[in-house]
Amino acid sequence: MTSDHISSLRNPSSIKTRFAHRFVLALKKLSMDRASSSVSMADRYKRYRKVRAAAYASMASSVGPKRAWARALLRKIRNRKMGSNLMKRLGSRTGLLKKRTVLKPRNHREMGSEQENSLRELVPGGEGMEFYRLLNETGHYIKCLRAQVKVMKNIIDLYSN
Amino acid sequence: MSGRRSRSRQSGVSRITEDQIADLVAKLQQLIPEIRSRRSDKVSASRVLQETCNYIKNLHKEVDDLSERLSELLESSDGAQADLIRSLLV
Numbered sequence: 001m002t003s004d005h006i007s008s009l010r011n012p013s014s015i016k017t018r019f020a021h022r023f024v025l026a027l028k029k030l031s032m033d034r035a036s037s038s039v040s041m042a043d044r045y046k047r048y049r050k051v052r053a054a055a056y057a058s059m060a061s062s063v064g065p066k067r068a069w070a071r072a073l074l075r076k077i078r079n080r081k082m083g084s085n086l087m088k089r090l091g092s093r094t095g096l097l098k099k100r101t102v103l104k105p106r107n108h109r110e111m112g113s114e115q116e117n118s119l120r121e122l123v124p125g126g127e128g129m130e131f132y133r134l135l136n137e138t139g140h141y142i143k144c145l146r147a148q149v150k151v152m153k154n155i156i157d158l159y160s161n
Numbered sequence: 162m163s164g165r166r167s168r169s170r171q172s173g174v175s176r177i178t179e180d181q182i183a184d185l186v187a188k189l190q191q192l193i194p195e196i197r198s199r200r201s202d203k204v205s206a207s208r209v210l211q212e213t214c215n216y217i218k219n220l221h222k223e224v225d226d227l228s229e230r231l232s233e234l235l236e237s238s239d240g241a242q243a244d245l246i247r248s249l250l251v
Contacts, residue, residue, distance in 0.1 A: 031235045039236065047235065052228035115210035122217045132177045135185040138213060142192050145220040152227040159234050 015062055015144065020151045022058035027155075030054065053077050059148045060124075068133070069141045072125025189213055 030050055038044070057077050063070040112120075112131065120126035123138050186206045190196055193212045196204050 027231065027235065044232065044236075048229050048232040051232045051235070052224065055224060055228055113207060113210070115207055115214060118214045119210055119217075122214055122221075130177075132182055132185065135182065135189060138217075139185070139189055139192060142189075142213070142217065142220070145217070145224070149220060149223050149227065152224070152231065156227060156230055156234065159231075 016147045016151055018062035019059050019148060020155070022062055023055055023151065024155065026054035026058055027051070053080070055148060055152060059144055063140075063144060067137065067140055068129065069124045069126070069137045076124060186210075192216075 030047070038047075056073055060070040060073040060077070065071055116131065116134070119138060120129070120134060123134065123141050126134055126137070129137065183206070186209050190204055190209045191198060193209070193216050195212050195216070196209065
């Protein structure tokens with residue numbers, strides 16, 4: 001819907017606008033890749049992974065370092081990217097490097113209810129947080145996820161007309 | 162939900178009361194379409210957390226699906242779409 005697209009640009013510094021801008025730039029970069037029009041299953045999957053990572057990374061950067069979930073998300077994406085680059089170069093000798101284990105602070109491990117623990121796994125950075133902080137970060141994370149979905153839908157709509 | 166009392170270990174951070182936590186739980190409830198405040202129903206904190214998890218999982222799935230569609234659209238890139246992308250950046 002065009003009006004949705006325009007309203008997100010009316011406030012130039014809104015989270016949706018910043019996200020849309022970053023994400024579209026990332027998509028443009030991806031589309032200029034030589035392999036972007038390949039139809040092989042492996043390349044398709046890789047491209048899908050890159051698009052998805054670009055979406056989360058664009059949102060997290062738009063939010064900025066003040067939010068713990070945004071910092072944790074960017075860290076995760078960058079680690080994954082570095083890990084995959086390293087694997088490409090070292091080949092099969094990276095067994096030990098595949099997983100990065102993070103020591104969880106004792107007092108936040110397994111103390112809460114089942115729902116609380118599930119929530120910690122779903123919210124980036126949730127595992128090291130105090131419960132109150134977790135609730136706070138979750139609220140913000142949800143608002144941003146919703147905005148992210150809306151903008152992605154808008155882009156698809158514009159793209160396919 | 163396990164009872165949570167104030168935390169006094171953090172230096173420089175005021176104690177968190179149960180009321181403050183209940184407040185945040187209520188705010189979360191307002192964000193979840195499934196359990197947004199209905200006048201008479203009282204939703205337990207445990208249910209709020211449960212529905213929050215479900216909601217986040219659904220949003221993640223939506224992002225997966227939308228990423229896949231976008232990825233397919235990138236497959237067939239041509240000049241018209243490059244112009245479209247440029248126009249979005251105005």
